[in-house]
Amino acid sequence: MTFEIAIIGNPNVGxxxxxxxxxxxxxxxxxxxxxxVEKKVGAFKYKGHNFKLVDLPGIYTLSAQSEDERVAxxxxxxxxxxxxxxxxxALNLERSMxxxxxILEMKLxxxxxxxxxxxxxxxxxxxxxxxxxxxxxxxxxLTSAKKNVGIDILLxxxxxxxxxxxxxxxxxxxPESINEYVNYFAEKIKQFDYLKSYDPEWLAIYFxxxxxxxxxxxxxxxxxxxNKFDIQKLKTEYMNWxxxxxxxxIKSAVVEEGRSWALRDIxxxxxxxxxxxxxxxxxxxxxxxxxxFNIASPLSDLIDLGFSSLGNALDGIIKIPWLxxxxxxxxxxxxGGVLVFIPQLFVLFFFMGFLEExxxxxxxxxxxxxxxxxxxxxxxxxxxxxxxxxxxxxxILSTKTIANKKERMxxxxxxxFASCSARLPVYxxxxxAFFSKNAATxxxxxxxxxxxxxxxxxxxxxxxxxxxxxxxxTIELPRFRMPTFxxxxxxxxxxxxxxxxxxxxxxxxxxxxxxxxxxxPNNNDISSxxxxxxxxxxxxxxxxxGWNWQTNISLIFGAVAKEVVASSYMTILNVGEEGITxxxxxxxxxxxxxxxxxxxxxxxxxxxTLGVIKQETGxxxxxxxxxxxxxxxxxxxxxxxxxxxxxxx
Amino acid sequence: MVIPLTGLxxxxxxxxxxxxxxxxxxxxxxxxxxxxxxxxxxxxxxPFGDPMVFKIxxxxxxxxxxxxxxxxxxxxxxxxxxxxxxxxxxxxxSLQGGLLFKKEIEKLNVKIGSKIEVISxxxxxxxxxxxxxxxxLGKGRAxxxxxxxx
Numbered sequence: 020m021t022f023e024i025a026i027i028g029n030p031n032v033g034x035x036x037x038x039x040x041x042x043x044x045x046x047x048x049x050x051x052x053x054x055x056v057e058k059k060v061g062a063f064k065y066k067g068h069n070f071k072l073v074d075l076p077g078i079y080t081l082s083a084q085s086e087d088e089r090v091a092x093x094x095x096x097x098x099x100x101x102x103x104x105x106x107x108x109a110l111n112l113e114r115s116m117x118x119x120x121x122i123l124e125m126k127l128x129x130x131x132x133x134x135x136x137x138x139x140x141x142x143x144x145x146x147x148x149x150x151x152x153x154x155x156x157x158x159x160x161l162t163s164a165k166k167n168v169g170i171d172i173l174l175x176x177x178x179x180x181x182x183x184x185x186x187x188x189x190x191x192x193x194p195e196s197i198n199e200y201v202n203y204f205a206e207k208i209k210q211f212d213y214l215k216s217y218d219p220e221w222l223a224i225y226f227x228x229x230x231x232x233x234x235x236x237x238x239x240x241x242x243x244x245x246n247k248f249d250i251q252k253l254k255t256e257y258m259n260w261x262x263x264x265x266x267x268x269i270k271s272a273v274v275e276e277g278r279s280w281a282l283r284d285i286x287x288x289x290x291x292x293x294x295x296x297x298x299x300x301x302x303x304x305x306x307x308x309x310x311x312f313n314i315a316s317p318l319s320d321l322i323d324l325g326f327s328s329l330g331n332a333l334d335g336i337i338k339i340p341w342l343x344x345x346x347x348x349x350x351x352x353x354x355g356g357v358l359v360f361i362p363q364l365f366v367l368f369f370f371m372g373f374l375e376e377x378x379x380x381x382x383x384x385x386x387x388x389x390x391x392x393x394x395x396x397x398x399x400x401x402x403x404x405x406x407x408x409x410x411x412x413x414x415i416l417s418t419k420t421i422a423n424k425k426e427r428m429x430x431x432x433x434x435x436f437a438s439c440s441a442r443l444p445v446y447x448x449x450x451x452a453f454f455s456k457n458a459a460t461x462x463x464x465x466x467x468x469x470x471x472x473x474x475x476x477x478x479x480x481x482x483x484x485x486x487x488x489x490x491x492x493t494i495e496l497p498r499f500r501m502p503t504f505x506x507x508x509x510x511x512x513x514x515x516x517x518x519x520x521x522x523x524x525x526x527x528x529x530x531x532x533x534x535x536x537x538x539x540p541n542n543n544d545i546s547s548x549x550x551x552x553x554x555x556x557x558x559x560x561x562x563x564x565g566w567n568w569q570t571n572i573s574l575i576f577g578a579v580a581k582e583v584v585a586s587s588y589m590t591i592l593n594v595g596e597e598g599i600t601x602x603x604x605x606x607x608x609x610x611x612x613x614x615x616x617x618x619x620x621x622x623x624x625x626x627x628t629l630g631v632i633k634q635e636t637g638x639x640x641x642x643x644x645x646x647x648x649x650x651x652x653x654x655x656x657x658x659x660x661x662x663x664x665x666x667x668x
Numbered sequence: 669m670v671i672p673l674t675g676l677x678x679x680x681x682x683x684x685x686x687x688x689x690x691x692x693x694x695x696x697x698x699x700x701x702x703x704x705x706x707x708x709x710x711x712x713x714x715p716f717g718d719p720m721v722f723k724i725x726x727x728x729x730x731x732x733x734x735x736x737x738x739x740x741x742x743x744x745x746x747x748x749x750x751x752x753x754x755x756x757x758x759x760x761x762s763l764q765g766g767l768l769f770k771k772e773i774e775k776l777n778v779k780i781g782s783k784i785e786v787i788s789x790x791x792x793x794x795x796x797x798x799x800x801x802x803x804x805l806g807k808g809r810a811x812x813x814x815x816x817x818x
Contacts, residue, residue: 079699084692110726114701230691254691262703284711287728288766291712291721385730389716392732491693491735493700496721496728 021069022181023098027091027122028106029115030077030422031378031497033134035059036164037106038074039509041174046072048517050637056090057419059513065174070181073100079114081121083233085490086424092233095125096217101181103127104173109139109146109161110498112273116265120191123155124225126218128186130158130176137163138498143275150272156189165503194260200227200248207244211237227254286499290382300383303374304405311367312409312440318362326355344538345531353530356580357523360412360627364518367406367413368511375420376502376510381494388492394474395481397423397492400430404473407437411628412522415635416514422494425487429480431635432645435624436472436652438465441581445619448585452600453612461613465620472621472652484644522630529626533579546591550575560654564661565611574618580625609668614661622653669743673710673722673736677749679764679814681709682741689738697739701727708741748817751792751810757785758815765812776803778813 028034038046042061049058059074075094076087083089095103105122107115112133122129133146148159158176162169179185193201204223208214214222214237225234227250231241244250290296330347337343374380384398391400399421407414414434421427446465450458536550554571561571569591577584592602607615623646624632633642670685684704687694701724702708711728712721719732731739747761760782763770777798778784785797792807805813 080696082692082695084696111701113725114699114727117699228695232692258698287712287721291714293713293715297715381730385712385714385719385721387716388730388732389714389718490696492719492732493697493735494730495700496730 021071022101023071024102024177025073025075025100026104027075028077029079029118032106032108033164034077034106039506040164040170042072048513051090056086065178082229095127102177103129104132105129106132106134109133109135113265113269120261123187125221126186128180128184130180132160132162132173134162134164136161137166145274147272151268154268156187194256197257200253204244207240227257283499291385296386300386307370308409310370311363311413315363315366319359322359323355326351349531349534353527356530357526364413365511365515368514369507371417372507372510373502376500378497378499380420381496394478396426396477403430403434404437407434410439411435411624412631415631423490425481425485428485429477431632432480433473433476435628435649436469436476436621438469438620442619444582445584446616449612449616452603453609465616469620522634525630525633526626530579564614564657565608567606569606578623584619610661610664613664614657617660618653618657621649621656623649670740671743673739673741674733676710677747677814678710678713679762680747681707682743684708685740685742687739700729745816747814749811750794750813750815751807753786753789753815755786755788757818759783759818761814761816763813769812
């Protein structure tokens with residue numbers, strides 16, 4: 020028999036650290052069904068029992084307004100965990116109690132873990148767990164995930180609670196008027212069969228706290244209740260009771276000497292400073308950017324080299340031509356195409372993990388929030404956009420830290436417009452063939468359009484396509500923490516593994532599909548392949564831009580990876596590096612080359628990016644949306660550029 | 669006097685009186701610790717003036733101006749920075765600079781609690797009188813001295 024344990028708490032309380040300590044590396048990441056909220060599940064054994072540990076999102080309340088909160092509430096409503104660990108912050112105990120009260124009102128078997136107790140003690144704060152335990156009748160454990168303190172006791176308490184299903188029996192001492200209302204509500208609701216599986220008293224409390232917005236209450240009951248009780252007044256009474264209840268517990272359980280936070284305030288003074296802070300942010304961005312793409316690129320090149328020499332070695336061993344080509348060009352090429360991302364992703368995850376866990380990211384968001392706000396984005400998005408200019412794959416994966424789901428979706432779908440480094444060889448090829456005199460101007464235009472496309476697209480997507488709730492962007496600046504090396508490795512490993520599992524398959528399949536198009540039906544003769552056929556099929560809508568079927572095929576192959584556009588031209592035109600300029604000038608004009616540059620900027624993100632979009636949005640719907648969306652935007656853009664080009668060129 | 673959070677000057681604090689939000693959003697702010705009756709201090713300002721960071725007990729919370737406008741606090745009286753002070757008598761409430769600035773300015777007898785008289789204010793360039801001595805202060809320094817009118 021396996022016990023299911025859920026772990027929940029406010030953001031930044033060390034929930035994930037406790038999760039990591041308990042489960043070690045036996046964990047996996049997935050999305051909750053149908054939503055983009057991340058679900059981490061781990062397994063562990065204790066005293067001969069198997070346990071499954073589910074990490075719920077870090078939230079402040081169960082109001083079900085944001086997707087995170089909805090996920091948490093629905094989990095508790097539908098899943099019946101054997102025990103719930105509520106992680107509270109020893110330095111912010113009062114605030115954590117708010118969520119704890121809501122969870123206790125759902126009548127769940129709870130263990131309270133008060134974490135970071137070592138830091139609290141250092142700051143002269145003493146917490147008496149017995150008092151809390153007595154008052155609300157649940158086990159309370161003092162822990163420090165950083166120093167591995169109290170975890171054994173926590174496991175022991177979870178075991179006890181799960182085995183006996185210890186649901187706290189004590190009722191909260193609500194005021195008389197609330198009790199009267201709850202009893203009446205609970206009695207009335209019994210006649211509605213479809214609500215039988217929910218606790219009637221919880222339904223009553225949830226209604227005064229959040230009204231009927233996020234739960235399907237029967238209309239007649241609501242009318243009845245509203246006639247009999249003054250809900251607004253009850254709500255005020257209930258809120259006041261809650262604050263008083265919580266602060267009375269805290270007053271009795273926490274003894275504290277007043278001490279200031281000098282070091283944190285000095286650090287914050289520098290990191291959020293108007294000039295210094297911005298400077299540090301630029302340096303930090305530069306480091307993450309250059310380390311991700313510079314340290315990792317020799318390793319990527321090595322992997323690339325390894326796969327091509329593997330291909331060369333196998334070439335000729337297999338005598339059946341199509342199998343030979345499938346193995347070398349299709350499979351080995353495809354697997355190599357997935358694995359070259361691994362070094363840069365690991366490096367990126369490592370540094371992003373550092374920035375996230377140390378508490379720097381919210382400060383960085385604070386500095387630049389205003390710059391991107393007009394486009395429906397927040398300061399959190401800024402770093403992902405910058406990373407997008409290196410490569411869309413890590414940029415999309417870095418959006419994980421954005422809490423607002425609507426913003427995050429818009430960003431995931433817009434980041435591919437940031438001109439990644441793989442597009443550079445294509446620009447260089449076309450610019451050197453057609454615009455060698457104005458190279459810098461064209462490049463500048465491309466990059467400016469790219470930034471505008473990302474921002475406008477984020478705005479347009481949020482206005483028309485992505486539904487979601489407007490939640491005010493209010494975040495906490497957490498305490499600074501030194502992340503442990505082990506945690507960072509675990510963080511990078513889990514996310515890297517996740518990429519291989521989720522996106523790797525899509526990239527591989529797509530690469531083999533493109534191979535099929537280019538190889539058949541005439542054994543590796545591209546100009547009479549299915550791809551060429553498709554290229555010709557598209558001529559009616561591309562000829563007015565001056566693109567013939569050869570350009571179209573190069574663009575189709577470019578969907579694998581943008582740099583392939585350049586090499587496909589050489590294959591199709593059957594020329595080498597030297598002859599390509601002249602060959603291009605025979606099939607394209609200046610105007611059509613310019614339109615092509617802008618088309619390449621915007622059209623279909625490469626397969627790796629599409630794979631990651633599927634992984635992060637959790638649905639094929641958004642993958643196909645992105646495919647057509649970018650194609651349409653790119654086509655419109657190319658037409659505009661072609662028209663304008665007619666005026667200026 | 670009750671003013672919105674946006675009316676606070678950096679370093680100033682007030683007691684939260686009310687939150688003018690829809691119930692759901694209000695509940696979220698309360699869960700984050702922005703609770704009526706608590707003391708709240710404006711501690712960091714963004715390079716672009718928006719958002720703002722406030723401190724409540726040990727928590728620092730970033731709030732955009734649009735939301736901060738709807739959170740009201742009770743302040744004892746209006747404070748202002750020296751560079752916006754008209755001629756008159758003032759008391760120094762706090763010094764908003766680094767350690768070096770504090771040391772330097774304290775050498776000139778401008779300390780928390782000290783009484784100063786502004787003789788003239790020429791677009792932020794101040795001529796003030798402290799302990800009977802005349803003193804010239806540039807705009808940069810005057811920006812960091814929070815005072816209360818006497």
